[in-house]
Amino acid sequence: MKASLKTIAEQSGVSKTTVSFVLNGRGDEKNISSETQKRVLDTARQQNYQPNQLARSLSLGRSFTIGFVVPDIANPFFSKMARLVEQYAEEKGYSVMMASTGEKPEKEQLILESFRNRQVDGIILAPTCQASLQFSKHLPLVSFDRVFKSDDQNFVDINNQETAQKLTESLISRGHKHIALFTISSHLPNIQERIKGYKTALQSNNIEFDEDSIFEIRKEHIKADVNAAIHQLLEAKTVSSILFLSNVLTSEGIWSVNKNYPNKKENLQFASFDNLELFDFVEPSVISALQPSDEMAKRSVDMLHSQIENNKTVTNHCLSTTIIER
Secondary structure, X not given: OOOOHHHHHHHHOOOHHHHHHHHOOOOOOOOOOHHHHHHHHHHHHHOOOOOOHHHHHHHHOOOOEEXXXXXXXXXXXXXXXXXXXXXXHHHOOOEEEEEEOOOOHHHHHHHHHHHHHOOOOEEEEOOOOXXXXXXXXXXXXXXXXXXXXXXXXXXXXXXXXHHHHHHHHHHHHOOOOOEEXXXXXOOOHHHHHHHHHHHHHHHHOOOOOOHHHEEEEOHHHHHHHHHHHHHHHHHHOOOOEEEEOOHHHHHHHHHHHHHHOOOOHHHOEEEEEOOOHHHHXXXXXXXXXXXXXXXXXXXXXXHHHHHHOOOOOOOEEEEOOEEEXX
16 A cells, blocks of 8 residues: 555554654755654655655655756767756756757757746756856746856856966977967857967967968868868868867767877877867877866756755855866
8 A cells, every 4th residue: 555644654653744844855944853853754764755856846846857958968078067056956856857959949949948838846957058058037048168257147168268278388398389269159158268278379379360270160061171180180180189178079079080090199199178088099199188077067956956946055066177188
């Protein structure tokens, strides 16, 4: 027989109301002794009590669900973040609905509106455009990765400019003076900061910046564009190193060199924003920036939960990456 509040109340020697308060995490609020709370929770556990989530949601005015919206859930960085967000959300009693926008602002707007209509309690978002942050007027929202900074937004950011500068300086310290840069979606603020870090490193080391050294890769044609850029650079013999501003671009660069220029890979050095395990085993060798995914996920969930609990204080964090030399 399925355990009920009445059964738990009878076996615990308390009222159904007390049981309800304890199981909904309101025991301290209602001044219920820790001894009584423990007795109720132990009884519920022994009875394998499963709460009626619909009734609980209606009672508390919450769905105990949050949304996680990113450009591409298949991207290793975002898939890792998804797993970690789910883990930390579950610890707070929340399930997670996930969606990919495909880097399309219109699709992102539809997803956010759909999540709002499904009455999620809040959203963690890696936005494709600043307009999506307007949804913070309607429900709790925390942005990460692509951060359009403003005084009224909650976000978790990383030191994009400093990281790109360190990656570039690492290449320079190894004797590379002609460093190409592969970028994508350069209208995004995090990418703009990375480009700025690249330029700062060149300037600090008295290396002239060449606009032709920057290659804008179209997100719809990543493989073709990276392959064409690699071909142009290696045929012209103008560079000995490349800084990639995303792990997707780096992976395509590795593939292109190994497929088309295997005899040149030992003389090339790559640097990559974000890290992949395969970088430990490939050529060209890759200096990479490891993002603090675990801390980013935890802080995002904590900040969102705080908003859901009616704490309207605007909070933001800037975390640091770790440079992995290879």
